[in-house]
Amino acid sequence: xxxxxxxxxxxxxxxxxxxxxxxxxxxxxxxxxxxxxxxxxxxxxxxxxxxxxxxxxxxxxxxxxxxxxxxxxxxxxxxxxxxxxxxxxxxxxxxxxxxxxxxxxxxxxxxxxxxxxxxxxxxxxxxxxxxxxxxxxxxxxxxxxxxxxxxxxxxxxxxxxxxxxxxxxxxxxxxxxxxxxxxxxxxxxxxxxxxxxxxxxxxxxxxxxxxxxxxxxxxxxxxxxxxxxxxxxxxxxxxxxxxxxxxxxxxxxxxxxxxxxxxxxxxxxxxxxxxxxxxxxxxxxxxxxxxxxxxxxxxxxxxxxxxxxxxxxxxxxxxxxxxxxxxxxxxxxxxxxxxxxxxxxxxxxxxxxxxxxxxxxxxxxxxxxxxxxxxxxxxxxxxxxxxxxxxxxxxxxxxxxxxxxxxxxxxxxxxxxxxxxxxxxxxxxxxxxxxxxxxxxxxxxxxxxx
Amino acid sequence: xxxxxxxxxxxxxxxxxxxxxxxxxxxxxxxxxxxxxxxxxxxxxxxxxxxxxxxxxxxxxxxxxxxxxxxxxxxxxxxxxxxxxxxxxxxxxxxxxxxxxxxxxxxxxxxxxxxxxxxxxxxxxxxxxxxxxxxxxxxxxxxxxxxxxxxxxxxxxxxxxxxxxxxxxxxxxxxxxxxxxxxxxxxxxxxxxxxxxxxxxxxxxxxxxxxxxxxxxxxxxxxxxxxxxxxxxxxxxxxxxxxxxxxxxxxxxxxxxxxxxxxxxxxxxxxxxxxxxxxxxxxxxxxxxxxxxxxxxxxxxxxxxxxxxxxxxxxxxxxxxxxxxxxxxxxxxxxxxxxxxxxxxxxxxxxxxxxxxxxxxxxxxxxxxxxxxxxxxxxxxxxxxxxxxxxxxxxxxxxxxxxxxxxxxxxxxxxxxxxxxxxxxxxxxxxxxxxxx
Numbered sequence: 056x057x058x059x060x061x062x063x064x065x066x067x068x069x070x071x072x073x074x075x076x077x078x079x080x081x082x083x084x085x086x087x088x089x090x091x092x093x094x095x096x097x098x099x100x101x102x103x104x105x106x107x108x109x110x111x112x113x114x115x116x117x118x119x120x121x122x123x124x125x126x127x128x129x130x131x132x133x134x135x136x137x138x139x140x141x142x143x144x145x146x147x148x149x150x151x152x153x154x155x156x157x158x159x160x161x162x163x164x165x166x167x168x169x170x171x172x173x174x175x176x177x178x179x180x181x182x183x184x185x186x187x188x189x190x191x192x193x194x195x196x197x198x199x200x201x202x203x204x205x206x207x208x209x210x211x212x213x214x215x216x217x218x219x220x221x222x223x224x225x226x227x228x229x230x231x232x233x234x235x236x237x238x239x240x241x242x243x244x245x246x247x248x249x250x251x252x253x254x255x256x257x258x259x260x261x262x263x264x265x266x267x268x269x270x271x272x273x274x275x276x277x278x279x280x281x282x283x284x285x286x287x288x289x290x291x292x293x294x295x296x297x298x299x300x301x302x303x304x305x306x307x308x309x310x311x312x313x314x315x316x317x318x319x320x321x322x323x324x325x326x327x328x329x330x331x332x333x334x335x336x337x338x339x340x341x342x343x344x345x346x347x348x349x350x351x352x353x354x355x356x357x358x359x360x361x362x363x364x365x366x367x368x369x370x371x372x373x374x375x376x377x378x379x380x381x382x383x384x385x386x387x388x389x390x391x392x393x394x395x396x397x398x399x400x401x402x403x404x405x406x407x408x409x410x411x412x413x414x415x416x417x418x419x420x421x422x423x424x425x426x427x428x429x430x431x432x433x434x435x436x437x438x439x440x441x442x443x444x445x446x447x448x449x450x451x452x453x454x455x456x457x458x459x460x461x462x463x464x465x466x467x468x469x470x471x472x473x474x475x476x477x478x479x480x481x482x483x484x485x486x487x488x489x490x491x492x493x494x495x496x497x498x499x500x501x502x503x504x505x
Numbered sequence: 506x507x508x509x510x511x512x513x514x515x516x517x518x519x520x521x522x523x524x525x526x527x528x529x530x531x532x533x534x535x536x537x538x539x540x541x542x543x544x545x546x547x548x549x550x551x552x553x554x555x556x557x558x559x560x561x562x563x564x565x566x567x568x569x570x571x572x573x574x575x576x577x578x579x580x581x582x583x584x585x586x587x588x589x590x591x592x593x594x595x596x597x598x599x600x601x602x603x604x605x606x607x608x609x610x611x612x613x614x615x616x617x618x619x620x621x622x623x624x625x626x627x628x629x630x631x632x633x634x635x636x637x638x639x640x641x642x643x644x645x646x647x648x649x650x651x652x653x654x655x656x657x658x659x660x661x662x663x664x665x666x667x668x669x670x671x672x673x674x675x676x677x678x679x680x681x682x683x684x685x686x687x688x689x690x691x692x693x694x695x696x697x698x699x700x701x702x703x704x705x706x707x708x709x710x711x712x713x714x715x716x717x718x719x720x721x722x723x724x725x726x727x728x729x730x731x732x733x734x735x736x737x738x739x740x741x742x743x744x745x746x747x748x749x750x751x752x753x754x755x756x757x758x759x760x761x762x763x764x765x766x767x768x769x770x771x772x773x774x775x776x777x778x779x780x781x782x783x784x785x786x787x788x789x790x791x792x793x794x795x796x797x798x799x800x801x802x803x804x805x806x807x808x809x810x811x812x813x814x815x816x817x818x819x820x821x822x823x824x825x826x827x828x829x830x831x832x833x834x835x836x837x838x839x840x841x842x843x844x845x846x847x848x849x850x851x852x853x854x855x856x857x858x859x860x861x862x863x864x865x866x867x868x869x870x871x872x873x874x875x876x877x878x879x880x881x882x883x884x885x886x887x888x889x890x891x892x893x894x895x896x897x898x899x900x901x902x903x904x905x906x907x908x909x910x911x912x913x914x915x916x917x918x919x920x921x922x923x924x925x926x927x928x929x930x931x932x933x934x935x936x937x938x939x940x941x942x
Contacts, residue, residue: 102856
């Protein structure tokens, strides 16, 4: 029987543990002191800096870099945390190439931006490693706030509310807090259980109680919260996954990329995590890249991303696409799934149809291709599941399938705010969720204390 | 190709690049490496009188300041004159000069301020076959406390006296090295000239403390928790040195006195600038101590290339050429009007020109034009101060453009005058006498 990487079907132990460990090493290793100072020296300390404008949380980037350059990384971390208490994770997962670093004037000048993300990590790591807490709770306000979801939006909201002295209770459906930071990000971007370390760092301010394993719509209803708390913040993310809408997708081996990534993040021993020998990932976003690259790193022999539009339409950044290619993932464009081919109930391949744009509309070209596959991941977007929310008697207004909020994060219901991926008009970025949670907390504080 | 051979007060060298009297010239090993690398000459590290050599500290003797990327900008030292035996030095000088006859070997000297001491050492140096001597009147630490170095250089009467002793007691050319730690460098230069010096060299190092260790509040370089002022040098002192060179070059009392320029020279361009201000040769130390002797290749080739490009055949075509253009403020043309111009194709939109002008100067650069990030000069406000040029990270992006005579200065609303007019004739000058009707 074939061993290791040659095992057909979905199998574990394709690679030795040592190889796996090497494969899942830090994508962007931390800068050491020398590297950080050299890099910090490259910053021009721009006026009204473009990088700062591009940051959804408006971190004063030139200032924090200047603080690194002047030998004050701890002060630098405070500059970051003032705007973004999850600055440590954002330093790891932000697509900086499409945010701050894209508009860095040195990108304009030399095609080589200051490595803002890595510098941010240097500063935040320095402070967090030293256990340095910068914020104290104000004296108790006597007000209580419930937060649904302990992801980036909920945590940022909770921290800011705790600073104002409000008593915060966070309800989290999953056993661990952190949201997508814990369950949804590629493992090589956040090593050493950083997500949990960050949750601990954020909640160390005090005044934040977390109840894990408590799901909205199952364990409590929104009305329970609005009745018992002075304010409610909804940050529950996206629970639904889009279907392939391809024939036979119920076959064994057709899985959600999100679940695969989550299992991978929770696995104690990655060599025990099964993966296909030939993997096809359907989608064009970050989730598709994360699933594809990690499949490859686990030992899958052939990994192909199939995306129904062109390279320029992919949600995954250029950097992420290159990362996939560098790891041996093949990215194929203009292919949409038509039919999952199964043998004995198990997937054995997928039939895809070539596509094209016709008058701006995506159309199939009739021509098809078959790719052998013993595992197919769906990574074609997540959806907001309003059932748990509105199914319990509330009628919160939605927009485009997600919660409608105003510029301060207020929903259509009194005393209920929302932020993160579950709200309409977002960009599904961790850093944006942090900004929305933080700003909603400011709005809640104004409402409670006004 | 340009001929950069140098003949400085009779001392010949294949190029004008000498190593200054300093650690790189303390012994034959280093000096021979320098000559192999292509240096035109050396000023051997200062010899003292016969007897037990001086002793140096046994901890840090250098301090520094740095710019971005830890580029060394300024450097200081608390090292003394050579701490090697006089006879060892003299023997090595003789050997090196014999092996390298085409290179300049000048010997720096510092002995007590007594004629007998100078009379004793001069024949010993002469015997080595050295090309000349340099009088160290500049060392600002240690030796000055013992009545030598800058303690002499700061008293013009002493300078003149010692120079005269030397001129009377040796046939070798005498170069007098001046300290910048004075209010007016022309005074010791005039004194050296009066004493009959063949040339002056400057600057020696500047009194300085480079840093303070904030953990134990010790000045640096720090010896067991204490520090003392050391001699400052390197790129940071170049502007100070060039001004002092120019002051001597344009002083009617010392005009024409040969000058060996010293102070932060790091590239061919630095050297050419010193030469344009009147330096016949240049002396280098910090750049060599930072990068090694190989930098002289860049200096030699760079100088030649520039001279070829500009049609300068020999050093005489360059030396002193900028001196007539050094003047007093009161003679600057007040009718010369320039405005900054920002090349939008080169602009990387860092905005530093804007914030510098907005916060600290004349509010003459936009940050937004029609709602978009764009930096343009507002000519109605621009006084042509050059701050934006200096803070811009892109060379050549912002330039100062003179307004043509007759064109409108939007700041004053007046046309640009074609005539030269300076402060001495300006109506606002209280010293201007109203001409009789």
